[in-house]
Amino acid sequence: MFKKITNGCVRVISRWLPDPFIFAVILSIIVYIFAMIATGMGPLKILNAWGATSGFWNLLAFSMQMACVLVFGSAMASSKPVKAALRWLASIAHNNFQ
Numbered sequence: 001m002f003k004k005i006t007n008g009c010v011r012v013i014s015r016w017l018p019d020p021f022i023f024a025v026i027l028s029i030i031v032y033i034f035a036m037i038a039t040g041m042g043p044l045k046i047l048n049a050w051g052a053t054s055g056f057w058n059l060l061a062f063s064m065q066m067a068c069v070l071v072f073g074s075a076m077a078s079s080k081p082v083k084a085a086l087r088w089l090a091s092i093a094h095n096n097f098q
């Protein structure tokens with residue numbers, strides 16, 4: 001029964017909901033237009049601020065740091081000593097409010 005409901009929902013969403021990339025493009029265009037209106041900067045200056053040294057590519061270092069946090073955190077949590085410590089910490093709580 002749940003599988004039929006789920007499959008029906010998936011069919012509806014797949015058919016009528018656009019690709020997430022479309023949302024990203026539309027939101028980028030909206031932000032671009034509002035940036036021109038709010039700041040009074042020209043179109044090329046806004047593009048330069050978004051894609052040059054003060055914009056998008058500065059996020060690359062941050063994204064690599066977050067990737068390292070995920071990879072190393074997962075590796076640490078999988079190790080036996082950390083698993084034992086987490087089990088001990090979880091055993092302290094005896095109800096939902098602790």
